[in-house]
Amino acid sequence: xxxxxxxxxxxxxxxxxxxxxxxxxxxxxxxxxxxxxxxxxxxxxxxxxxxxxxxxxxxxxxxxxxxxxxxxxxxxxxxxxxxxxxxxxxxxxxxxxxxxxxxxxxxxxxxxxxxxxxxxxxxxxxxxxxxxxxxxxxxxxxxxxxxxxxxxxxxxxxxxxxxxxxxxxxxxxxxxxxxxxxxxxxxxxxxxxxxxxxxxxxxxxxxxxxxxxxxxxxxxxxxxxxxxxxxxxxxxxxxxxxxxxxxxxxxxxxxxxxxxxxxxxxxxxxxxxxxxxxxxxxxxxxxxxxxxxxxxxxxxxxxxxxxxxxxxxxxxxxxxxxxxxxxxxxxxxxxxxxxxxxxxxxxxxxxxxxxxxxxxxxxxxxxxxxxxxxxxxxxxxxxxxxxxxxxxxxxxxxxxxxxxxxxxxxxxxxxxxxxxxxxxxxxxxxxxxxxxxxxxxxxxxxxxxxxxxxxxxxxxxxxxxxxxxxxxxxxxxxxxxxxxxxxxxxxxxxxxxxxxxxxxxxxxxxxxxxxxxxxxxxxxxxxxxxxxxxxxxxxxxxxxxxxxxxxxxx
Numbered sequence: 001x002x003x004x005x006x007x008x009x010x011x012x013x014x015x016x017x018x019x020x021x022x023x024x025x026x027x028x029x030x031x032x033x034x035x036x037x038x039x040x041x042x043x044x045x046x047x048x049x050x051x052x053x054x055x056x057x058x059x060x061x062x063x064x065x066x067x068x069x070x071x072x073x074x075x076x077x078x079x080x081x082x083x084x085x086x087x088x089x090x091x092x093x094x095x096x097x098x099x100x101x102x103x104x105x106x107x108x109x110x111x112x113x114x115x116x117x118x119x120x121x122x123x124x125x126x127x128x129x130x131x132x133x134x135x136x137x138x139x140x141x142x143x144x145x146x147x148x149x150x151x152x153x154x155x156x157x158x159x160x161x162x163x164x165x166x167x168x169x170x171x172x173x174x175x176x177x178x179x180x181x182x183x184x185x186x187x188x189x190x191x192x193x194x195x196x197x198x199x200x201x202x203x204x205x206x207x208x209x210x211x212x213x214x215x216x217x218x219x220x221x222x223x224x225x226x227x228x229x230x231x232x233x234x235x236x237x238x239x240x241x242x243x244x245x246x247x248x249x250x251x252x253x254x255x256x257x258x259x260x261x262x263x264x265x266x267x268x269x270x271x272x273x274x275x276x277x278x279x280x281x282x283x284x285x286x287x288x289x290x291x292x293x294x295x296x297x298x299x300x301x302x303x304x305x306x307x308x309x310x311x312x313x314x315x316x317x318x319x320x321x322x323x324x325x326x327x328x329x330x331x332x333x334x335x336x337x338x339x340x341x342x343x344x345x346x347x348x349x350x351x352x353x354x355x356x357x358x359x360x361x362x363x364x365x366x367x368x369x370x371x372x373x374x375x376x377x378x379x380x381x382x383x384x385x386x387x388x389x390x391x392x393x394x395x396x397x398x399x400x401x402x403x404x405x406x407x408x409x410x411x412x413x414x415x416x417x418x419x420x421x422x423x424x425x426x427x428x429x430x431x432x433x434x435x436x437x438x439x440x441x442x443x444x445x446x447x448x449x450x451x452x453x454x455x456x457x458x459x460x461x462x463x464x465x466x467x468x469x470x471x472x473x474x475x476x477x478x479x480x481x482x483x484x485x486x487x488x489x490x491x492x493x494x495x496x497x498x499x500x501x502x503x504x505x506x507x508x509x510x511x512x513x514x515x516x517x518x519x520x521x522x523x524x525x526x527x528x529x530x531x532x533x534x535x536x537x538x539x540x541x542x543x544x545x546x547x548x549x550x551x552x553x554x
Contacts, residue, residue: 014075016060016068017197024209025193026063027234029216029224031156031168036359037225041234043154046356050145051081053351055240066149071194073150077103082142086135089114100139102146114140138351157212158186159220185215233299241292242313246345248285249320252278253339260332264396264411265404275331282338286320289341293317300357303370305377308502309353314374315498316344318381322422326385329418332411336388368440376433376458380494382426383465387491389419390484391530397481397537400544416480419487420469427465434458457497464490481541485534 017025026041044062045055057065069076080099084090093104093113105113118140121133129137148154156168160177169175171190175183193208216224256278263269293314296304305314323337349355360369393415400408437455438448449455468486472478 014068014072014079016064017071018202019061019064021197021202021205021209022061022063022067024206025067026061027230028157028209028212029220029230030154031159034358035167036357037220037223038357039230039233039237040155040157041237042357045237047145047149047154049355051142053083055237055243057081067194067197069146069149070152070155071198077101077146077150081146082139084135084139086132088132089135089139102143105143112143152190155190157190157216159216159223161219163223182215182219185211189215229299232295236292236295236299239292239295241288241295242345243349245285245289245292246342246349248342249282249316249338250342250346252281252285253335253337253342256335257332257339260335264408265399267407279327279334282320282334283324285338286317286324289317289320296357302360302365303374305373306360306364306369307354307358308499309348309355311373311377311498312344312348312353314377315380315384316341316348318378319344319384320381321378322382322385322425325382325425326418326422329421330414332392332415333385333389333418336392337385340384340388366440366443368436368443372433372436372440375429375436379426379429379433380498382422382429383461383494384491386419386423386426386487389415389422390486390488391533393419393480393484394488394533394537397484397540398533400540402544405544412480416484419484423465423469423487427462427469430458430462430465434462453501454497457493457501461490461493461497464493481537485537488530488534 023041026039026044028040029037030040030043031037032043041063044066048057048062048065049055055062060068078101080097080101082100082102082105083098084093084095084100085098090098090100093100095104107113114136118136121129121136124133152170152172154170156170156173158169158171160166160169169178169186171187175186178186189208189212193205193212196205196208256275259271259274259278263271293304296310300306304310319337320341323334323341326333347353393412396408396412396415434455437458441450441455442448468483468490471483471486
């Protein structure tokens with residue numbers, strides 16, 4: 001590897017290989033750090049997303065970019081790839097833009113400029129890290145990824161034998177227990193391919209790739225996935241279904257919600273065809289969404305809800321399913337669920353979520369993963385729909401006046417009725433899912449219940465929603481206002497059960513738990529919005545009263 005000193009970045013992309021050759025290169029198998037065997041294309045996509053936050057770079061595929069770095073390491077070290085947001089860090093690196101090249105992190109003595117600052121950031125308690133500390137850790141990860149690409153250590157493409165427990169080899173790693181001819185091939189075949197490609201000998205380069213593929217087939221015959229599996233995984237990578245659908249659902253959902261409010265305030269608007277087209281598009285998107293989950297299930301070899309990213313994607317799907325479930329009850333339901341499903345998909349693609357397909361930890365290698373998690377996560381979807389309907393009902397309550405009171409009151413009754421039905425379904429699913437989880441816990445840990453943090457919060461959620469659904473029997477608390485406020489704020493218990501336990505508490509369920517972190521700022525904004533909306537709705541309720549004071553929630 002050639003390490004350059006700091007310098008100015010390139011204004012253009014350095015030399016890059018042709019797309020066809022890069023695609024053949026990406027079809028080779030590789031073993032990642034978790035021991036999973038997958039196409040190189042999957043590894044390249046994960047690396048590029050971490051480096052540039054996109055699934056392509058300047059119109060080039062991930063395979064072209066990574067192969068380009070391997071071919072022209074000196075030039076790529078000068079390409080501004082790494083985003084630096086914090087002004088202090090930009091000043092330290094003497095950046096004139098938000099992008100920095102790998103070379104700009106090293107001084108003339110080839111010393112890593114931010115080394116001491118990164119060490120200090122890592123030593124700081126996660127809950128006390130400043131924005132600069134967080135930025136340093138993110139940037140350091142990107143710098144190290146680029147370094148690992150240059151070193152070739154990621155490209156473990158040579159199986160030792162058909163023993164799945166033995167780590168695969170890279171050209172730059174230590175090579176032992178191989179015949180001399182195999183050792184020579186492992187050391188030289190990939191560098192030879194790169195050299196042939198740089199010299200413009202495409203035929204020889206493709207022949208070298210064919211030889212590497214043959215080596216993989218011979219030495220890993222019993223452990224390599226099928227050719228079909230590789231094609232499906234590359235298709236899954238190329239389609240990028242969930243990221244694409246996040247934009248579709250969020251944009252379309254907001255548009256249709258705005259359209260519903262317009263019709264609510266002015267029913268004479270001749271735009272009812274918008275709902276029909278929007279419904280067709282959302283249903284088509286849901287089918288595509290389901291197809292994407294099926295693809296990931298096939299590629300991963302297990303149900304696609306085993307980690308934070310997958311469960312968030314599945315929650316988005318469950319929310320949409322809940323909307324479709326009540327589609328004939330109200331024209332409000334599908335638009336709001338589409339918008340929220342799009343938001344869930346956006347959250348799934350934030351930097352703290354890892355979309356990488358990984359092998360299951362031993363305790364999750366059970367059919368109960370499919371049953372228990374799917375049931376309880378589907379329950380989250382229906383409970384989330386209840387919160388959304390509660391939010392819409394409160395907004396509608398705020399908008400009531402003497403000219404539209406009766407019309408908006410009918411809408412509130414409609415939304416509240418569906419809300420209660422949705423919460424009922426969600427509560428049933430949560431309860432059944434918790435009982436199924438107890439059976440799984442007995443198989444895995446030898447006990448049905450252990451007051452683990454996740455179990456406890458699941459019980460708290462069940463009790464709270466049971467209380468919400470029985471508010472109508474409590475004098476002074478029955479009524480649509482209290483019910484809708486309760487259905488909205490109780491979603492906080494679901495969020496705590498789903499996310500908070502992993503990040504703020506310890507327990508046996510925290511398989512994908514991240515480091516402890518401070519409460520995100522948006523939580524405080526959300527609390528302020530809910531509190532303000534509730535007060536406004538309560539004031540409006542006092543002013544106009546309910547249409548029928550004695551009506552229970554239907």
